[in-house]
Amino acid sequence: METNIRYLELFERDLMQVAVLEKARTVAAAPSRRHVRWRSWLVAAAVFLVVAFAIGALAQLGGRGNMASIAGSGTGTSGLVPNVPGSAHRGAGSPADHPRKAADLSKIVRDGTISLSVPDGSFGTKLARVVAIAHANGGFVLSSQTEGSTTGTLTIRVPAAHFDDAIGQVGSLGTVESSSVTGKDVTNEFVDYKAHVENLAGRRTVLRALLARTTTIGESLTVVNQLEDVQLQIDQIHGQLRFLNNQVAESTLTVDLREQSAPAGENRINEGIQNPSLSQALDRAVQGFFGILATIIVGLGYLLPLAVMAGLVAGVVTLVRRRGRATS
Numbered sequence: 001m002e003t004n005i006r007y008l009e010l011f012e013r014d015l016m017q018v019a020v021l022e023k024a025r026t027v028a029a030a031p032s033r034r035h036v037r038w039r040s041w042l043v044a045a046a047v048f049l050v051v052a053f054a055i056g057a058l059a060q061l062g063g064r065g066n067m068a069s070i071a072g073s074g075t076g077t078s079g080l081v082p083n084v085p086g087s088a089h090r091g092a093g094s095p096a097d098h099p100r101k102a103a104d105l106s107k108i109v110r111d112g113t114i115s116l117s118v119p120d121g122s123f124g125t126k127l128a129r130v131v132a133i134a135h136a137n138g139g140f141v142l143s144s145q146t147e148g149s150t151t152g153t154l155t156i157r158v159p160a161a162h163f164d165d166a167i168g169q170v171g172s173l174g175t176v177e178s179s180s181v182t183g184k185d186v187t188n189e190f191v192d193y194k195a196h197v198e199n200l201a202g203r204r205t206v207l208r209a210l211l212a213r214t215t216t217i218g219e220s221l222t223v224v225n226q227l228e229d230v231q232l233q234i235d236q237i238h239g240q241l242r243f244l245n246n247q248v249a250e251s252t253l254t255v256d257l258r259e260q261s262a263p264a265g266e267n268r269i270n271e272g273i274q275n276p277s278l279s280q281a282l283d284r285a286v287q288g289f290f291g292i293l294a295t296i297i298v299g300l301g302y303l304l305p306l307a308v309m310a311g312l313v314a315g316v317v318t319l320v321r322r323r324g325r326a327t328s
Contacts, residue, residue: 048303049296056299107190109247110163112181115256118174123150123259126173130154130255133169137162142252150262154255163251170255190244197237204230 118126131141131154139158146152158166171179207227214220 048307052299052303053292053296054299055302056295056297107185107187107244107248108160109184109186109244110160110181110251111184111253112163112167112179112251113254113256114167114170114179115177115258116170116174117177117258117260120259120261123152123257126257127152127154129173130156130170130257133166134158137166137169139166139250151258152256154257156253156255157250158253160249160251163253166253170253174257175260186244186248190241193237193241193244197234197241200230200234200237204234 116126127146134141134156137158139156139162142155142157144152144154156166167179167181204227207223207230211220211223211227214223
């Protein structure tokens with residue numbers, strides 16, 4: 001009988017040791033409450049920043065929608081638009097724009113290249129002749145590069161009306177080994193720019209009229225910001241139009257010259273090699289970082305008041321529930 005009692009005591013002790021070991025393993029395997037709490041806070045912060053970025057991006061894209069609320073206070077937008085010429089009453093495809101579009105047709109950018117081999121000892125003379133041909137046709141030398149005294153490349157710009165004459169005159173200086181002429185039609189791009197700048201001009205007129213009717217400083221600042229944005233877009237489009245007009249008005253001709261005894265292709269061996277700019281890459285990286293940071297800050301400006309209001313509502317609800325439980 002005593003042996004059985006001793007056996008049961010040993011068995012109970014073994015079970016207790018196994019239970020203690022199992023509990024220690026479970027505690028060691030389970031993450032600490034502090035670790036779980038920090039991880040939850042990190043996840044919540046990440047979600048909060050993502051939501052702030054999304055709200056900031058939407059706010060920056062839809063910032064122009066504030067104009068409707070300003071125009072609706074007092075008079076209304078419908079009373080302004082009919083008095084503005086070139087506004088939404090005349091779209092880009094209206095009959096009044098057809099003559100203007102017809103006048104903008106045939107916007108072609110023409111460029112060409114030509115490779116010549118000239119008699120030995122005549123490279124300098126022929127090079128000077130190419131420069132003279134550019135000047136005679138009302139153009140100029142854009143760039144010049146020579147290698148030794150036997151090969152070289154000139155890039156000249158001549159009026160588009162004299163482009164074919166310039167190619168023929170340059171080709172008569174020696175033996176034409178290769179030539180190419182490319183044309184790029186920029187008519188649609190030009191017409192789109194013109195229509196866009198006309199619409200922006202009409203919007204600028206509306207904003208100026210609206211600015212005169214604002215009654216508060218906040219409304220005035222909003223209208224002024226929109227007006228500056230529209231003016232910036234108009235200036236940018238005018239720059240693009242000037243660039244297109246310049247490209248259409250003048251053509252580029254690249255002339256490769258080499259003497260007959262010179263190896264072919266030497267004057268273009270390094271063409272197309274571009275070294276990446278590390279400073280530009282860093283500048284773009286910094287601009288991208290601050291752009292994202294600015295978007296997040298804008299989103300926080302919208303999100304923080306909502307978060308504070310939600311916290312207050314949650315606190316009130318929790319307090320009411322606790323009082324209800326206490327009374328019950």
